[in-house]
Amino acid sequence: MEIAAVVLLAGLVVGYFVLAGCDIGLGMLLPHLARTPGERRRLVSAVAPYFLGTEVWLVGAVGVVAGLFPALKHEVIVAQWPVFVAILAGWLWRDAGLWLRPRADNTVWRGTWDVAITAGSWTLALGWGLVVGGLLSGGRPLSPFALACAVTVVALFALRGAAFGAERLVPADRPEPAATAGGNAAESADVAAGATRHLARGAAMALLFTALTAAFSTGAPEGRPVAAAAVAAGLALVLGVTSGLWGPRLSRHTSALAMAAPPVAVALAVELPVVAAPQGTLTLVGYALAPLVPVMILGQVWLYRMLRQPAASSGFFA
Amino acid sequence: MLEDPLLLARLQFALTAGTHYMFVALTLGLAPFILFGQLRATLARDEARMRAVRFWGGLYLVNYGMGILSGLVMELQLATNWAGLNDMFGYAFSAPLAVETMAAFFVESTFLGLWIFGWDRMGRWSHLACFLVVTATAYASAYWVLVANGFLKNPVGFEIRDGEAVLTDSGALLTNPSTLLAFGHATTGALLLGGLVVAAVSAYHLARGHDPDGMFRRGITSGLTVTAAAVMPVVAFGGTQYALFGNEPPTSGRSLSATEIARVEEDYGGGAAHAVGEVGHVLMTLCWTAIAGVAAAGLVLWLVNRLHRWRWFHWMLVFSPFLPYIASLGGWAFRETGRQPWTVTHHLTTADAMTEMSPAMAVLSFSLFTVAFAVLAAVTYWLLVRFARRGPEGGPLAPRPEEPDSDPQLPVHRF
Numbered sequence: 006m007e008i009a010a011v012v013l014l015a016g017l018v019v020g021y022f023v024l025a026g027c028d029i030g031l032g033m034l035l036p037h038l039a040r041t042p043g044e045r046r047r048l049v050s051a052v053a054p055y056f057l058g059t060e061v062w063l064v065g066a067v068g069v070v071a072g073l074f075p076a077l078k079h080e081v082i083v084a085q086w087p088v089f090v091a092i093l094a095g096w097l098w099r100d101a102g103l104w105l106r107p108r109a110d111n112t113v114w115r116g117t118w119d120v121a122i123t124a125g126s127w128t129l130a131l132g133w134g135l136v137v138g139g140l141l142s143g144g145r146p147l148s149p150f151a152l153a154c155a156v157t158v159v160a161l162f163a164l165r166g167a168a169f170g171a172e173r174l175v176p177a178d179r180p181e182p183a184a185t186a187g188g189n190a191a192e193s194a195d196v197a198a199g200a201t202r203h204l205a206r207g208a209a210m211a212l213l214f215t216a217l218t219a220a221f222s223t224g225a226p227e228g229r230p231v232a233a234a235a236v237a238a239g240l241a242l243v244l245g246v247t248s249g250l251w252g253p254r255l256s257r258h259t260s261a262l263a264m265a266a267p268p269v270a271v272a273l274a275v276e277l278p279v280v281a282a283p284q285g286t287l288t289l290v291g292y293a294l295a296p297l298v299p300v301m302i303l304g305q306v307w308l309y310r311m312l313r314q315p316a317a318s319s320g321f322f323a
Numbered sequence: 324m325l326e327d328p329l330l331l332a333r334l335q336f337a338l339t340a341g342t343h344y345m346f347v348a349l350t351l352g353l354a355p356f357i358l359f360g361q362l363r364a365t366l367a368r369d370e371a372r373m374r375a376v377r378f379w380g381g382l383y384l385v386n387y388g389m390g391i392l393s394g395l396v397m398e399l400q401l402a403t404n405w406a407g408l409n410d411m412f413g414y415a416f417s418a419p420l421a422v423e424t425m426a427a428f429f430v431e432s433t434f435l436g437l438w439i440f441g442w443d444r445m446g447r448w449s450h451l452a453c454f455l456v457v458t459a460t461a462y463a464s465a466y467w468v469l470v471a472n473g474f475l476k477n478p479v480g481f482e483i484r485d486g487e488a489v490l491t492d493s494g495a496l497l498t499n500p501s502t503l504l505a506f507g508h509a510t511t512g513a514l515l516l517g518g519l520v521v522a523a524v525s526a527y528h529l530a531r532g533h534d535p536d537g538m539f540r541r542g543i544t545s546g547l548t549v550t551a552a553a554v555m556p557v558v559a560f561g562g563t564q565y566a567l568f569g570n571e572p573p574t575s576g577r578s579l580s581a582t583e584i585a586r587v588e589e590d591y592g593g594g595a596a597h598a599v600g601e602v603g604h605v606l607m608t609l610c611w612t613a614i615a616g617v618a619a620a621g622l623v624l625w626l627v628n629r630l631h632r633w634r635w636f637h638w639m640l641v642f643s644p645f646l647p648y649i650a651s652l653g654g655w656a657f658r659e660t661g662r663q664p665w666t667v668t669h670h671l672t673t674a675d676a677m678t679e680m681s682p683a684m685a686v687l688s689f690s691l692f693t694v695a696f697a698v699l700a701a702v703t704y705w706l707l708v709r710f711a712r713r714g715p716e717g718g719p720l721a722p723r724p725e726e727p728d729s730d731p732q733l734p735v736h737r738f
C-alpha cells in the first residue's frame with residue numbers, strides 16, 4: 006500500500022509537468038506566436054479547455070501530499086512558502102485570464118487578460134523551476150545551481166508549449182493554409198514549430214550551464230548526484246534530438262520526455278521524507294478512490310482524444 | 324491588526340472560504356436544473372429546450388470558473404497557512420480532502436471540459452452523461468469537504484499517537500453527525516439558492532415580455548417549485564444541528580485534560596468573532612423566513628394562474644437571490660466562529676494551528692489574495708448579471724454565427 010501511494014504521487018506530478026507543460030508553455034509564448042486578434046483567439050481556445058484536464062493533476066498531487074505525506078508537505082511546501090505563494094498567484098491570474106478573456110469583446114478587456122495569461126504562465130514556469138532548483142540543491146533556492154535549474158525548467162516549459170502549439174494552432178476550418186487569401190493562415194503553428202528547435206537549443210545551453218554550476222559552485226545536488234547526472238544526460242540526449250533537423254516533427258514526444266525530466270530528477274536524486282500515512286488513512290483513501298480510477302482514466306483519455314484536433318475558432322473559450 | 328498574523332490568517336481564510344462558498348453554492352444549486360433540463364431535451368429531442376440548457380449552462384460555467392479558482396486558493400492556503408493543523412491532524416483531517424481533490428475534482432473538471440467541448444461534437448447521450456458525472460461529483464465534493472469540516476467541529480474516529488492523530492474508525496468519520504447534517508443543510512440551502520436564481524432570471528425576462536421558446540415560463544415555475552420543496556428540509560436539517568450544540572466530542576480529553584480545555588475556553592474572550600457569528604445566525608433565520616414567504620406567495624400565484632403575469636412579483640423575485648446568499652454566508656460565519664477558540668474542538672487551538680510566519684509575510688499573502696479575490700469575484704458577478712440579462716441569444720454557450728477569422732484591418736498587438 007505504501008509503495009502504491011509513492012507511485013501515485015510521482016505519477017501525478019510527472020503527469021502534471023508533461024500535460025500542463027503544454028498549456029503553460031503555450032501561454033508563455035502567446036505574444037510571440039499570436040499577434041492578430043484572430044490568432045490570439047485561436048491560441049486561447051487551444052489552451053482551453055485543455056487546461057481544465059491538466060491542472061487537476063496538480064490538485065490531485067497536492068491532495069495526496071496533504072492526505073498521505075504530511076511530512077513531505079512540510080519539507081516542500083512550507084519550506085518554500087514564498088515560491089508557492091507566487092505559483093498560486095500566477096496560477097490564479099492565468100486561469101482567470103483564460104476564463105474571462107472570451108467573455109467580452111473589446112480590445113482593452115482582451116488585452117488585459119492576455120497580459121494575465123502570459124504573465125501568469127511565466128510565473129508558473131519560473132515558480133516550478135525554482136521549486137525544482139530548490140529541491141535539487143538541498144534547500145538553497147538562491148544558489149547559482151538552483152537558479153540555473155530554474156532557467157532550464159522555464160526553457161523546457163516554453164519548448165513544450167511550442168510543440169503543442171505546432172499541432173493545435175493549425176486552423177481547423179482551413180485545411181489548405183496556402184489556399185486562403187492574405188497569405189499563410191497557419192502562421193502561428195509554423196512559427197511554433199520553428200521555435201521548437203531554437204527553444205531546444207536554448208534549453209540545452211541552460212542544461213550545460215546547470216551542469217557547470219553543479220561542478221564548480223556550491224549548492225550542487227546533494228542526495229544522489231549520480232542519479233541526477235543520469236537524468237541530465239537523458240535530457241541532453243532528448244534536447245539534442247529536438248534541436249536537429251527532425252526536431253519540429255519529433256517535438257511532440259521529445260518535449261514530453263523533456264518535461265518529465267525535472268520531476269524524475271527530483272524523485273530519484275533527492276532524499277525526500279516519504280513516510281506514507283498510517284494504514285487507516287491509506288485504506289480509507291484507497292477504498293474511496295479505487296472505484297473512481299476507471300472513470301478518471303476514461304475522462305482523461307476521452308478529453309485528450311477530442312483535443313487532438315486543431316483548436317476551434319469559436320466556442321466557450323474562443 | 325496588521326501586526327497580528329493570526330488575525331490576518333483567520334480573516335484571509337474567512338474571506339476566501341466565503342468567496343469560494345458563494346460560487347460553489349450556485350454550482351450545487353444550478354447543476355440539477357441543467358441536468359434535468361438536458362435530460363428532458365435529450366429524451367424529447369427538443370431543440371428549444373436545448374437552447375435553454377445552453378443558456379443556463381453558460382451561466383453555470385461563468386460561475387464555475389471562479390469556483391475553481393477560489394477552491395485552488397483554499398487548498399493551497401490550508402497547506403501554507405495552517406501547518407499546525409496538518410502536523411497534528413494531517414492523517415485524519417486531510418485524508419477526506421485528499422479524496423475530494425483526487426476523486427471529485429479530478430473527475431469533475433475533466434468531465435466538465437468534455438461537456439464544454441462536446442457541444443455539437445458528441446452524441447447527445449454521451450454529452451448528457453458528461454453532465455451527469457459533473458453533477459454527481461459536485462455533490463460528492465461537497466460531501467467529502469464536509470467530512471473534513473465536520474471533523475473539525477466534532478472530531479471522531481481517531482487516536483492520538485505521539486502527538487499525531489491516527490485514523491482508527493473510518494466509519495465514524497464518514498457518518499459523523501456533524502457532517503451528515505451539514506451536508507443535508509448545505510445542499511438543500513444550495514437548492515434554495517439555485518431555485519431562486521433561476522426564478523429571478525426568468526422573472527426579469529418575463530417582466531420585459533421576453534420569453535423565447537417559453538423557457539422563462541418554465542424557468543420561473545421550476546425554480547419556485549424547487550425552492551418551495553427545499554424550504555422545509557433546510558430548516559429541518561438546520562434545526563437538528565442545534566441538538567449537537569454543547570455535546571462533548573467523544574474524543575474529548577485525549578490530547579488535553581478537562582482542566583486544560585476549560586482554561587483555553589475561559590481565556591477566550593469571544594469578542595468580535597462571536598458577534599459576527601451571532602449576526603450570521605440572525606440573518607440566516609430572517610432570510611429563511613423571507614424565502615419561505617416568497618415561495619408561498621409564488622405557489623399561491625401559480626395556483627390562481629397569475630405567476631407569469633404579475634410584474635410586481637417578478638420584480639420581487641429579481642432581487643430574491645440576495646436572501647439565500649446572505650443566509651449561506653451567515654450560516655458559515657455562525658458555524659466557524661462557533662467553533663472558536665478551537666480549530667479542532669478540544670484538541671487544537673486556532674493559535675496553535677497556524678503556520679509560524681512573520682507579520683510581513685502574512686500581510687503580503689493577505690493583501691495579494693484579498694485584492695485578487697475582490698477583483699475576480701466582482702468581475703464574475705458582473706459577468707453573471709450581464710449574461711443573465713442578455714438572455715439566451717448572447718450567452719457564452721450560444722452557437723456563434725460564423726465570424727471572419729483573421730481580420731487584417733484590426734490592430735495587431737505587440738507587447
Ligand code: HDD
Binds near residue numbers: 509609648652653
Ligand atoms: C440558503 C441558505 C440557508 C438558510 C435559508 C438557512 N441556513 Fe443554516 N446554514 C447554512 C445555510 C442556510 C449553511 C451555509 O449551509 C450552513 C453553514 C454550515 C452548514 O452546515 O450549513 C448553515 C449552518 C447552520 C447551523 C450549524 C451551525 C453550527 O454547526 O455551528 C445551524 C444550527 C443552522 N444553520 C440553522 C438554521 C436554521 C434554524 C435555519 C432556518 C430558520 C437556517 N439555518 C436557514
Ligand code: HEM
Binds near residue numbers: 346347393398429
Ligand atoms: C477547506 C475547505 C475547502 C477546500 C480546501 C476546497 C477546495 C476546492 C478546490 C481545490 C476546488 C477546485 C478543484 C478543481 O475543480 O480544480 C474546489 C471546488 C469545489 N468545491 Fe471546494 N473547497 C472547500 C470548501 C468547500 C465547501 C464548503 C463546499 C460545499 C459545501 C465545496 C464544494 C466544492 C465544489 C462543489 C467545487 C466544484 C467547483 C465549483 O463548483 O465551482 N468546497 N474546492
Ligand code: HEM
Binds near residue numbers: 673
Ligand atoms: C468545509 C470546508 C471548510 C473547512 C474545512 C474549514 C476550515 C477552517 C479552518 C481550518 C479555519 C482556520 C482555523 C480556525 O479558525 O478554526 C477556518 C476558519 C474560518 N472559516 Fe472555515 N472552513 C470551511 C468552510 C468555510 C466556509 C464555506 C466559510 C464561509 C464563510 C467559512 C468561514 C470561516 C470563518 C469565518 C473562519 C474564521 C473563524 C474565526 O477565526 O473566528 N469556512 N475554517
